[in-house]
Amino acid sequence: MSDQQADKHFGETKPMSNHAHDLIHDLNKRLDAVWRYDQYVTNAEKANEEEIVQLWKEAKQQDMELIERMRTLLKKSL
Numbered sequence: 001m002s003d004q005q006a007d008k009h010f011g012e013t014k015p016m017s018n019h020a021h022d023l024i025h026d027l028n029k030r031l032d033a034v035w036r037y038d039q040y041v042t043n044a045e046k047a048n049e050e051e052i053v054q055l056w057k058e059a060k061q062q063d064m065e066l067i068e069r070m071r072t073l074l075k076k077s078l
Contacts (some may be wrong), residue, residue: 016078017077019077020074020077020078023070023073023074023077024074026070027067027070027071027074030063030066030067030070031067033059033063034060034063034064034067037056037057037059037060037063038060040052040056041053041056041057041060044056
């Protein structure tokens with residue numbers, strides 16, 4: 001089979017829109033991140049690094065807000 005024939009159907013299968021896929025992909029990354037932020041906060045607390053503690057808490061809060069917004073938009077898109 002030639003390369004041209006092998007590539008013939010590339011990109012044909014699209015079970016959902018690109019933007020819905022993008023939302024799901026980024027949502028997954030952010031869900032993983034907010035889970036890790038708690039460990040980052042703990043590490044910074046153990047090192048008595050209050051500024052860094054606040055940084056991770058703020059990052060978590062911002063991601064939680066984006067996660068909720070993404071979930072709402074994803075529901076509308078599917």
